[in-house]
Amino acid sequence: MIRLYNTLTGRKDPLKPVTEGKVGIYACGPTVYDYFHIGNARVFIFFDVLRRYLDYRGYSVTFVQNYTDIDDKMINKAREMGISVKELADIFIQAYEDDTAALGILPADHHPRATEHIPQIIDLIRRLIDKNLAYDVDGDIFYHVGAFPDYGQLSHQDLEELVSGVRVEIDQRKKHPMDFALWKREKAGEPSWESPWGRGRPGWHIECSAMSMHFLGETLDIHGGGQDLIFPHHENEIAQSQGATGKPFARHWVHVGYLNLEREKMSKSLGNVLTVRDLRKTIDPLALRFFMLSAHYRNPINFSREYLEQAAKGMERLNKVIYNLKDRLDKVEAGTLDKKESDLLDMLQDYREKFIAVMDDDLNTAEALAVLFELAKTTNTYLNRPEGQKKNVLEPILNFYLETDTILGFIKNDSTVILEKELEKLIAKREEYRRQKDWAAADAIRDKLKEQGIILEDTPQGVRWKVDEKKNARQRKI
């Protein structure tokens, strides 16, 4: 049974989809006016792992993540750059796709754009007006929170307390200070669409309600995003959706904790935003993914180069054991297992069960990684034993790693690189020198190859080679 922490109830609740065997997930995606930063990346990576894991556990998953391609930030940025809002969106959607791919994030099943769902948005607003949950003030449509008794259920606040905390000037045309815009009347020079209330554009929150229900039905199984979306964004989505349908909007609300940069929240005003686009220039982006997985998703985490480097080394260790496994697998045969080997396969089964148990428990990726590290030690010990190894032991271990990697997604799969003929000759030559105990000549070849980014390792089973990841990373260019 899979349990996930639910912001709505404050507990870890069992995952109970509306339709058995199927899960609909909606995650709030980026406003595509700039490159996304590493805090956004944490959320995207989490939902990527969640949907992959549910898929692994046999659910038929539909994962939807929107692009917000119309709002104040979009309009201002487009104006600044002297291009249209549409052109701006296209540029940064492309950038989003590149950067998420580098982080090992799979595309969602649907990536709807707000501007392509204006009819659904208008329809939803109309339903709210019909139910007296929204009202028209000179072409601006506001949601009337006072008419929705459950307002505040997600953020666990009541209306009066929210009002007392308001730090901005309140629009006097509103019936209640917390009322929010569903539709904004057209302003000169801004994109706008025809509606029953005149030309205008959607407000901030309505697109997610409209698009999520469009793709996933009126009750979602899982909805979420970063913790700072709890209020007001998700609170308002509940008001809009539940207000219109009378049905629970989402069964499970999942929120990902903050990532702070050197103990401070990233914000443009502090000038401490680190984008994935920038980070990719110097560091393997999969190390960032691994770093995120090494802590529980709900805990706040601090980011620094140093922490990222620690994570990168841990990731390297797991990649090495897989490299070691593959290398040996090519050189051994299957055979009858001895006692230690059958014990090892029993242990492998225990590791698999442990992996599933900890992931089932609120997606504890930190513990899942610990399982992989423990198996790494067991595996390396086996690989080092003088009695030799067997294919029918190594293969299931390797398969388990590859299986878990369909969820965690940080294993490098570039060992298929073909060595050039000349390099192969050099390696053969070095073997010859070694047989003659001409260590100086042999070492010279090893050093030369290292400079070219090829690392040679001598093992009792013969020489093996691999690509120098660190050298690769330093040379990485986007």
Added chain:
RNA sequence: GGCGACAUAGCCAAGUGGUAAGGCAGAGGACUGCAAAUCCUUUAUUCCCCGGUUCGAAUCCGGGUGUCGCCUCCA
């Protein structure tokens, strides 16, 4: 003022009633022509502090301290 999160070794980080996972870094050892890779040993009598409940608490309860966040656009 309201709501919420977090505090575990040098660093990162799991663990939420049964006697402190895992990683990184450090030290010592094994293997090796030298490396690399790998393994072994070693690093928290203790989990921010003070009370309480319990046979038993890092874990539950009460109080305090500290850090951070939300209540305004934000992942």
